Amino acid sequence: MANPRDHGGGLDAALAQHGGARTDWIDLSTGINPAPYPVPEFAPDVWTALPDHAAQTALIDAARRFWQVPEGAAVLAAPGASCLIANLPALAPKGRVHIPTPTYNEHAAAFVAHGWTLSEDRPDAKVVVHPNNPTGHWYDKDALTAPLTIIDESFADVAPDRSLVGHAARPGVVVLKSFGKFWGLAGLRLGFAISAPDTINRLTDLLGPWPVSGPALEIGRQALSDQTWATDTRNRLSADAGRLDRLVTRTGAKVAGGCPLFRLYHVDDAKALQTQLAKHHIWTRIFPYSRHWLRLGLPAPDQWHRLEAAL
Amino acid sequence: MANPRDHGGGLDAALAQHGGARTDWIDLSTGINPAPYPVPEFAPDVWTALPDHAAQTALIDAARRFWQVPEGAAVLAAPGASCLIANLPALAPKGRVHIPTPTYNEHAAAFVAHGWTLSEDRPDAKVVVHPNNPTGHWYDKDALTAPLTIIDESFADVAPDRSLVGHAARPGVVVLKSFGKFWGLAGLRLGFAISAPDTINRLTDLLGPWPVSGPALEIGRQALSDQTWATDTRNRLSADAGRLDRLVTRTGAKVAGGCPLFRLYHVDDAKALQTQLAKHHIWTRIFPYSRHWLRLGLPAPDQWHRLEAAL
Numbered sequence: 089m090a091n092p093r094d095h096g097g098g099l100d101a102a103l104a105q106h107g108g109a110r111t112d113w114i115d116l117s118t119g120i121n122p123a124p125y126p127v128p129e130f131a132p133d134v135w136t137a138l139p140d141h142a143a144q145t146a147l148i149d150a151a152r153r154f155w156q157v158p159e160g161a162a163v164l165a166a167p168g169a170s171c172l173i174a175n176l177p178a179l180a181p182k183g184r185v186h187i188p189t190p191t192y193n194e195h196a197a198a199f200v201a202h203g204w205t206l207s208e209d210r211p212d213a214k215v216v217v218h219p220n221n222p223t224g225h226w227y228d229k230d231a232l233t234a235p236l237t238i239i240d241e242s243f244a245d246v247a248p249d250r251s252l253v254g255h256a257a258r259p260g261v262v263v264l265k266s267f268g269k270f271w272g273l274a275g276l277r278l279g280f281a282i283s284a285p286d287t288i289n290r291l292t293d294l295l296g297p298w299p300v301s302g303p304a305l306e307i308g309r310q311a312l313s314d315q316t317w318a319t320d321t322r323n324r325l326s327a328d329a330g331r332l333d334r335l336v337t338r339t340g341a342k343v344a345g346g347c348p349l350f351r352l353y354h355v356d357d358a359k360a361l362q363t364q365l366a367k368h369h370i371w372t373r374i375f376p377y378s379r380h381w382l383r384l385g386l387p388a389p390d391q392w393h394r395l396e397a398a399l
Numbered sequence: 400m401a402n403p404r405d406h407g408g409g410l411d412a413a414l415a416q417h418g419g420a421r422t423d424w425i426d427l428s429t430g431i432n433p434a435p436y437p438v439p440e441f442a443p444d445v446w447t448a449l450p451d452h453a454a455q456t457a458l459i460d461a462a463r464r465f466w467q468v469p470e471g472a473a474v475l476a477a478p479g480a481s482c483l484i485a486n487l488p489a490l491a492p493k494g495r496v497h498i499p500t501p502t503y504n505e506h507a508a509a510f511v512a513h514g515w516t517l518s519e520d521r522p523d524a525k526v527v528v529h530p531n532n533p534t535g536h537w538y539d540k541d542a543l544t545a546p547l548t549i550i551d552e553s554f555a556d557v558a559p560d561r562s563l564v565g566h567a568a569r570p571g572v573v574v575l576k577s578f579g580k581f582w583g584l585a586g587l588r589l590g591f592a593i594s595a596p597d598t599i600n601r602l603t604d605l606l607g608p609w610p611v612s613g614p615a616l617e618i619g620r621q622a623l624s625d626q627t628w629a630t631d632t633r634n635r636l637s638a639d640a641g642r643l644d645r646l647v648t649r650t651g652a653k654v655a656g657g658c659p660l661f662r663l664y665h666v667d668d669a670k671a672l673q674t675q676l677a678k679h680h681i682w683t684r685i686f687p688y689s690r691h692w693l694r695l696g697l698p699a700p701d702q703w704h705r706l707e708a709a710l
Contacts, residue, residue: 118449274448275448277612302587
């Protein structure tokens with residue numbers, strides 16, 4: 089990577105330091121649902137053919153229905169929300185962007201790479217991560233104040249009633265959705281931008297034709313048409329988040345934030361606790377700007393006992 | 400799409416006009432190898448995990464070896480060559496770009512979308528499609544004349560000895576590779592840029608982290624490590640191209656160009672022949688700028704008899 093930044097993931101580095109095979113490790117360093125949408129069977133031509141207009145339209149239609157996208161807004165599917173984040177600063181002439189911190193650091197990196205300045209003073213653009221990562225803070229529509237306002241709803245599918253997608257048709261508002269996290273298929277690379285049609289047209293040109301793979305079009309379409317799975321998943325994530333809180337707070341940690349896909353804990357020494365868990369081949373997330381914050385994703389059903397033992 | 404352009408593919412439109420189910424149709428409108436690299440088994444975490452650095456590195460290493468990338472050049476994997484084509488004009492301040500025509504039209508569209516002017520006069524950038532689509536013309540190193548020179552080798556894997564990748568470390572030279580065509584997995588979305596490290600770093604920032612899906616990293620790595628399959632495929636494509644020429648020229652058509660992945664024929668009335676074949680549910684490519692050119696991809700092994708009957 090040109091400018092490697094601090095991310096979740098990075099399990100490779102943990103492996104190198106603490107040993108073990110990759111399959112031995114429990115990776116709780118991200119906010120990815122550990123019980124993913126089951127990858128369905130699909131026809132072989134999903135791999136071989138150039139994704140056709142019909143497949144793209146079918147995915148977009150499913151996305152519109154799932155997120156109840158307002159009439160005046162258009163939807164673009166992309167190879168991951170990250171790809172959209174990298175391109176969003178090109179939507180406006182470079183100026184001042186306000187990104188309330190702490191938050192997911194790719195937004196600031198992308199704007200800076202495009203020559204923007206980070207500033208809270210009369211910003212030309214604003215980015216809110218909704219709910220915020222790692223704090224879990226939810227914004228409301230009063231946050232949509234800049235001429236270009238990006239609402240990153242990568243984790244918002246845990247609580248669709250709090251989504252701000254209803255404002256996506258407002259000029260200058262762009263709502264981002266991630267498929268990898270709630271549906272747990274991060275390797276698929278699928279994300280969405282929802283905005284006014286002229287903004288979506290500009291993003292489409294930046295991404296080129298056929299940005300999304302055949303498997304992503306097909307799996308995404310099926311998953312976004314499955315409200316039952318989504319409802320069941322919300323209930324399970326919520327229950328598991330409670331279970332994780334009970335487990336971790338028993339060690340003296342305090343809940344500092346989060347959403348049902350990840351939990352943020354305040355601990356005495358986050359680095360020490362990360363190392364303790366890593367010795368048990370459990371990987372977690374700490375933050376360069378906090379000695380006390382430890383973020384944990386949810387364990388998969390068969391991983392709880394190992395986490396409990398390691399704590 | 401914001402600005403739909405004339406492409407191969409578009410089988411949906413042919414279906415709407417001429418009927419039949421999608422599976423009834425033979426799509427010869429692209430230059431995609433109809434006997435694709437067999438999709439291997441892979442572990443489920445290829446779908447679920449964020450693609451890790453090790454998987455990205457393994458793919459890049461395989462690509463370096465396969466294409467014999469020179470020491471001083473770096474390699475970037477992207478979700479399709481099209482995604483790179485859309486971003487390449489951002490590598491230099493907008494100016495004049497020379498794109499010898501006729502050729503693949505996404506290059507000009509991308510440069511124009513970034514505010515460049517098409518001109519042969521002292522160009523700041525130049526794009527050569529090598530071999531050219533649809534003429535099949537191969538360039539040589541004397542073509543690498545502009546400060547930014549893009550060599551689109553999307554179809555070049557049929558003849559690796561003619562590749563210009565050996566010049567990829569020269570400042571301002573960018574070589575593009577496509578995985579979809581020669582390996583026949585266009586739905587996977589995988590392409591590569593090969594250039595000096597500073598250029599690759601800038602493209603990396605434009606694409607964001609994790610641009611390539613887990614399946615593409617894994618399948619691409621395996622395929623690019625399989626020289627036997629590549630050699631066998633070159634031989635088969637070459638034989639099939641000869642067989643197609645014999646079949647089509649028997650009807651009075653003349654070979655006007657092409658490469659082993661697609662053949663360009665000069666016929667009396669390309670539109671009429673396209674329609675004749677479409678009535679037999681065989682889809683081909685014609686060009687808005689020529690009444691006489693018809694381009695055909697290679698039929699799959701079980702499709703030859705239908706093409707023969709339809710001609």
